[in-house]
Amino acid sequence: MNPDILKIFSRFFRERSTEYLKFELRELESLFGMLLYSSLVGYPAPPTFLTLRLLPHLEGELRAMVDRLYREDDLFGELTGLFDIG
Known part of the structure; x- marks a missing residue:
């Protein structure tokens, strides 16, 4: 194979994998926050003492x-764009 084609494939897959990892990180952070703040929306919550101990570490989250709530209005659209469905 042509070395230029290999470089193009490599760059393409590296960029895609970075997008996938960023998306997965955002989703895991959202899940973690949801676990801690779940009592606000009526889901069973972890023990209160655990939530209070972790709360100072989650101010930025x-x-x-x-911010994400106000910015992202179409999660399904983001997913379809990420996986090139359409």
């Missing part, structure tokens, strides 16, 4: 969740 709470701000990010609120």
Whole structure:
């Protein structure tokens, strides 16, 4: 194979894998925050003492969740765009 084609494939897959990892990280952070703040929306929550001990470490995450809430209005659209469905 042509070395240029290999470089193009390598760059393409590296960029895609980075997008997938960023998306997965955002989703895991959202899940973690949801576990801790679940009592606010009526889901069973972890023990209160555990939530209170972790709360100071999540100040930035709470701000990010609120920002994401206002910014992202179409999660399904983001998923279909990420996986090139359409």
